[in-house]
Amino acid sequence: MAPLPDGYTLLHAAVYAGNxxxxxxxLKEYVLVDPNHHDENRPVIDLNVRDxxxxxxxxxxADLGHTEVLLVLARAYEDLEAMTQVKNEEDxxxxxxxxxxxxxxxxxxxxxxxxxxxxxxxGQPPRSRSKPRQKxxxxxxxxxxSSLLSPKFAGPTAPVDLSGRTPLGYAATSPVPKxxxxxxxLEKILYKSGDRSIVGERTPPRERSxxxxxxxxxxxxxxxxxxxxxxxxxxxxxxxxxxxIVGSGLTSYLSPxxxxxxxxxxxxxxxxxxxxxxxxxxxEETIANxxxxxxxxxxxxxxxxxxxILCQYPLDVPPKPSSMDENETPSSSSIVSTMxxxxxxxxxxxxxxxxxxxxxxxxxxxxxxxxxNVAYHEINLSSDSCTTDTVETIFTEACYDLDxxxxxxxxxxxxxxxxxIVALVSSxxxxxxxxxxxxxxxxxxxxxxxxxxxxxxxxxxxxxxxxVIPMSEDHKPDLPDERARxxxxxxxxxxxxxxxxxxxxxxxxxxxSRVKKSxxxxxxxARAFGDYDYKSNADLSPSRQAxxxxxxxxxxxxxxxxxxxxxxxxxxxxxxxxxxxxGLFVTRGVNAxxxxxxxxxxxxxxxxxxxxxxxxxxxCLEKGSTDNMSVLIVALPxxxxxxxxxxTVTARALAFE
Numbered sequence: 152m153a154p155l156p157d158g159y160t161l162l163h164a165a166v167y168a169g170n171x172x173x174x175x176x177x178l179k180e181y182v183l184v185d186p187n188h189h190d191e192n193r194p195v196i197d198l199n200v201r202d203x204x205x206x207x208x209x210x211x212x213a214d215l216g217h218t219e220v221l222l223v224l225a226r227a228y229e230d231l232e233a234m235t236q237v238k239n240e241e242d243x244x245x246x247x248x249x250x251x252x253x254x255x256x257x258x259x260x261x262x263x264x265x266x267x268x269x270x271x272x273x274g275q276p277p278r279s280r281s282k283p284r285q286k287x288x289x290x291x292x293x294x295x296x297s298s299l300l301s302p303k304f305a306g307p308t309a310p311v312d313l314s315g316r317t318p319l320g321y322a323a324t325s326p327v328p329k330x331x332x333x334x335x336x337l338e339k340i341l342y343k344s345g346d347r348s349i350v351g352e353r354t355p356p357r358e359r360s361x362x363x364x365x366x367x368x369x370x371x372x373x374x375x376x377x378x379x380x381x382x383x384x385x386x387x388x389x390x391x392x393x394x395x396i397v398g399s400g401l402t403s404y405l406s407p408x409x410x411x412x413x414x415x416x417x418x419x420x421x422x423x424x425x426x427x428x429x430x431x432x433x434x435e436e437t438i439a440n441x442x443x444x445x446x447x448x449x450x451x452x453x454x455x456x457x458x459x460i461l462c463q464y465p466l467d468v469p470p471k472p473s474s475m476d477e478n479e480t481p482s483s484s485s486i487v488s489t490m491x492x493x494x495x496x497x498x499x500x501x502x503x504x505x506x507x508x509x510x511x512x513x514x515x516x517x518x519x520x521x522x523x524n525v526a527y528h529e530i531n532l533s534s535d536s537c538t539t540d541t542v543e544t545i546f547t548e549a550c551y552d553l554d555x556x557x558x559x560x561x562x563x564x565x566x567x568x569x570x571x572i573v574a575l576v577s578s579x580x581x582x583x584x585x586x587x588x589x590x591x592x593x594x595x596x597x598x599x600x601x602x603x604x605x606x607x608x609x610x611x612x613x614x615x616x617x618x619v620i621p622m623s624e625d626h627k628p629d630l631p632d633e634r635a636r637x638x639x640x641x642x643x644x645x646x647x648x649x650x651x652x653x654x655x656x657x658x659x660x661x662x663x664s665r666v667k668k669s670x671x672x673x674x675x676x677a678r679a680f681g682d683y684d685y686k687s688n689a690d691l692s693p694s695r696q697a698x699x700x701x702x703x704x705x706x707x708x709x710x711x712x713x714x715x716x717x718x719x720x721x722x723x724x725x726x727x728x729x730x731x732x733x734g735l736f737v738t739r740g741v742n743a744x745x746x747x748x749x750x751x752x753x754x755x756x757x758x759x760x761x762x763x764x765x766x767x768x769x770x771c772l773e774k775g776s777t778d779n780m781s782v783l784i785v786a787l788p789x790x791x792x793x794x795x796x797x798x799t800v801t802a803r804a805l806a807f808e
Contacts, residue, residue: 158203216330306343320348356758362443445760457498464491501567568681723778
């Protein structure tokens with residue numbers, strides 16, 4: 152028999168062996184001890200005692216897949232919780248009784264007319280004093296032993312080991328065959344909303360938000376504005392009448408390098424904006440088409456986070472090409488960018504290396520293209536008649552260059568890859584580039600009244616006020632064009648019928664198609680960065696391989712009086728919610744926040760969108776999503792979010808009643 156790991160107690164050893172009888176005996180005799188009647192000389196086993204890795208008996212049990220033992224341990228936590236609650240209530244009653252007796256005694260002493268006369272020296276009036284107060288004969292209560300307290304075993308208070316992982320995290324990722332077979336049962340026992348292995352360690356919403364806003368201090372001429380940027384305001388006091396003073400710089404949010412620990416804590420902004428940045432002036436109407444954004448992410452039941460998020464707003468303004476008409480655009484020295492780039496990258500199979508690599512290098516790859524200056528001014532500043540052909544070409548070239556760079560990176564793991572959904576939002580246009588099965592939708596006000604098909608359904612009535620427009624199409628292997636390319640490259644499509652799980656009431660029958668390399672190698676998307684085993688046909692160009700990274704690009708003119716939100720998310724969201732459901736959820740969430748803030752007149756920071764994103768991911772988790780989840784919400788002018796006066800929300804997106 153293999154030796155036990157270091158630091159094990161009797162309880163750890165019994166759980167490790169899966170010996171149900173011994174575990175029950177230890178719990179009865181040494182753990183579930185009545186705190187009012189236990190012998191101080193009798194040892195008590197703390198249910199949360201740790202081994203040298205910081206693991207409790209729950210961690211060990213979940214890792215090994217001992218379902219019956221886990222049920223007994225879970226009941227023990229619940230019993231201890233109940234015992235502690237009863238004891239606290241009894242102590243509270245005792246305290247109230249003692250306080251009542253003391254209060255009555257004090258009242259009697261204060262109202263009594265009897266007094267004791269003490270001797271005095273001649274010539275002095277007699278002094279009286281009240282009867283001395285009697286000390287309570289009740290001895291003080293001894294402090295409760297920490298071993299008798301009952302921490303909850305699931306949810307936000309679930310115990311974590313030294314790596315920050317909860318028992319649920321062990322159950323969801325254990326390689327032990329028994330744990331794999333019993334995973335659904337283990338997760339059902341251990342899951343509760345707020346578990347740190349599932350939700351990760353979230354940074355404050357303000358650190359996951361951004362936008363253009365006006366500080367409270369206003370000058371006599373024009374508005375002074377800055378960029379909401381990691382709690383900093385960049386502004387200046389100069390400027391001419393009628394102009395807006397804006398700090399030029401770069402704001403970004405990049406997810407950090409993934410770790411193989413429970414929940415990844417998001418990194419603050421990589422802020423390249425300097426306090427000494429040159430100040431630039433633009434007409435005040437530039438503010439009208441600015442945007443705000445908020446990001447949220449959750450490891451989910453995958454535990455190890457492989458997604459990445461990119462938000463850079465505004466982008467630096469490149470020099471205006473000499474070939475462009477002087478009257479066509481303002482000078483680049485006198486404008487401020489209102490263009491931003493937003494992306495969600497869903498990694499798979501490599502711990503998040505590919506998603507992090509692409510999100511980190513995409514912008515520099517775009518800006519290094521010789522045609523970037525032309526493309527920028529075409530889509531951001533020139534007339535409505537401009538085309539987006541140049542930027543589409545640049546995006547496609549950038550994707551293939553990044554794929555080559557990723558392949559040649561010596562530190563890259565052998566396997567794995569990433570999808571990408573990227574939105575370029577200018578003052579005039581929205582362009583969305585998609586590689587894989589992450590998705591983007593545009594939520595806008597419905598311009599014509601639409602009667603509800605189902606008058607009894609509140610959601611139908613609300614949906615009659617908004618329209619959800621898909622801005623991308625998932626690159627699934629069974630799409631006709633994708634299938635034709637895959638089969639031409641020598642691979643085939645494998646399709647499975649997924650039956651509903653008995654343990655998940657939300658699961659349904661589903662057809663899953665994957666690109667088949669071998670019986671053990673299959674990929675669920677037809678386009679991705681990385682995944683070079685599916686790009687290995689030496690007779691074919693990169694754009695004709697079974698799996699490619701060619702982006703599909705969708706563009707549309709902005710309609711600032713109608714456009715509400717641009718929502719980008721990975722498939723962990725779309726697996727359990729439809730486009731309409733996500734659009735309605737976000738609109739409702741922002742609407743509720745703005746209604747509350749307007750009613751209470753509370754200054755709101757630019758974190759509403761991040762909070763709504765958190766709520767959306769929690770909803771997806773409750774609906775049964777088992778994947779990493781990331782979402783980016785970009786608020787467009789018609790949303791009613793107006794970040795002026797300390798980023799105060801001043802209007803409602805829609806008048807849902």
